[in-house]
Amino acid sequence: MKFLFARKLNFVVISQLVKKGDILTNITIETMAAEGKCLSRIDGKVAFIEGGAPGDVVDVQLTKVKANFLEARVAVIHHLSEHRAQPFCEHFGLCGGCVWQHIQYAQQLKYKQQQVVDNLERIGGLQLPAIQPIVPSHHTKYYRNKLDYTFTANRWLTHQELSFAIENKTYEVGLGYHIPKMYDRVFDVKQCHLQPDPSNAIRLLVKEVATQHDIPFFDLRKQIGFLRTLTIRSTMTGSSAGALAKAGELMVILQVTYDKMEWTERILSAISENFPQVTSVNYIINGKRNDTFADLDVICWRGNPYVTESMPLPIGDGELQFRVGPKSFYQTNPSQAFELYKIVWKMAALTGSELVYDLYTGTGTIANFVARDAAKVVGLEYVAAAIEDAKVNSQINHIGNTHFFAGDIKDLLKESFIRENGKPDVVITDPPRAGMHEDVTNMLLQVAPGRIVYVSCNPATQARDLKILAEKYAILEVQPVDMFPHTIHVENVVHLALR
Secondary structure, three states: OHHHHOOEEEHHHOOOOOOOOOEEEEEEOOEEOHHHOEEEEEOOEEEEEEOOOOOOEEEEEEEEEOOOEEEEEEEEEEEOOOOEOOOOOOOEOOEOOOOOOOEOHHHHHHHHHHHHHHHHHHHOOOOOOOOOOOEOOOOOOOOOOEEEEEEEOOOOOOHHHHHHHHHHOOOOOEEEEEOOOOOOOEEEOOOOOOOOOOHHHHHHHHHHHHHHOOOOEOEOOOOEOOEEEEEEEEEEEOOOOOOOOEEEEEEEEEEEOOOOHHHHHHHHHHHHHHOOOEEEEEEEEOOOOOOOOOOOOOEEEEEOOOEEEEEEOOOOOOEEEEEEOOOOOOOOOHHHHHHHHHHHHHHHOOOOOOEEEEEOOOOOHHHHHHHHHOOEEEEEEOOHHHHHHHHHHHHHOOOOOEEEEEOOHHHHOOHHHHHHHOOOOEEEEOOOOOOOOHHHHHHHHHHOOOEEEEEEOOHHHHHHHHHHHOOOEEEEEEEEEOOOOOOOOOEEEEEEEEO
16 A cells, blocks of 8 residues: 555654644544544644544554644554444445444543534534533434435456456446545445345345346436436334334335336335335436436326334323325334424423424424424425425324424525414424524524424534524534434534523
8 A cells, every 4th residue: 555655754743844744653543623624733733534433543644734733543553442342334444434333332432522513612602511421322223215326337346357457458337335535436335234124135136137137227427327326215113222223114116327218117116026115116217417316306106205104292191293205204223203292292301382383394394293292383495395295294193383484494494484373482403414404593592482402414604603693592412313323413402591
């Protein structure tokens, strides 16, 4: 490997001498930092290091040298941290998904909790109550109900595989995930530990059938080929604490570049014949230069155009049903979604008389979850198709006090909307990673509901928004939740009360 020929320097005397490619020896990794990187301090500079674990003693190769920080990746490990774990996936280190597999789960939770604290205190400059311990995931494997795979005409090859391919002028197809930060590079997945069976078997069958019948895989650079993506959605049964998660209803979506039913039906028929538990078989014709299909027709080839997720009510023995279509958003860790929504419901502290606004309502999951304890729930969402799903979900659950509106939240949430629909007593907001638009936070300050429950998948943008809301609101509770084990991501719920 190239870095073995880089010059080695003792870190205590590096000062300004180092450059990209140098090896620094015997570095002790101190803690975790943003984006899953580790952190050490080297000769007065902060160093962000890829591929290590806190407690490791390593040699690192510098990948970036700046005036006040360094970036590096682990080259040699001299001493393994006591907090390391053995990665369970053969694709670890190549795949950009479960990047914390090498760290014990208890330690992952510790770093995620600290990530929340750091963001709220450093970015938001907020006065915080005692933060509740992070809620761990019931399952650390096979917890996702949706995976998207990409076809590739030229799969990512190791150096050894590449030498053989060049020598023999053969390039292999693949069906798997993108290499991190490389849109046109896809590696072939042998087994993924994120979704319960038969997810892996379906993917492997599709690749086998397509290869046997010479159905062209898509070339992401040349933009030619037939097979583009494969999506597998599953509802989950037995996904509560202490029970093994299993796939219930299954949906498969095959995305192709043009209309050639001979090829499409060959694959869809193979899926139906070999996996009768697949209850929704769909395909999409997409001739665009990207794989997004929000603006495209989804053709239901066999079965229902949806699958149905079940979620218990926050109290009692009943449950809610949520229809999830090909374009619907539903939390990808359903057992943790229930834990998350229970926290939201508890913080909202509804008595039955409140008018609740649910901002960024999606398909109305939270709105319907809290509706039985509110006088009225108004849901706002910018994706029109999601609003239609939300209305259906209220109908099938016999909920009559929800009202849903589609449009950009900053444009919807105006004084005229408040006059027409009523001033909210409680606002629940669950925005995308970018957080809330400044116009939305300012309108919340103007409307001044008694309580705000802010759900976020990005504590950094949440901290920014909370800093604005701090003008009128005090933080009563902070509750982190782990939705995605072995990843750097953390969900956080904050309970705000009007001062």
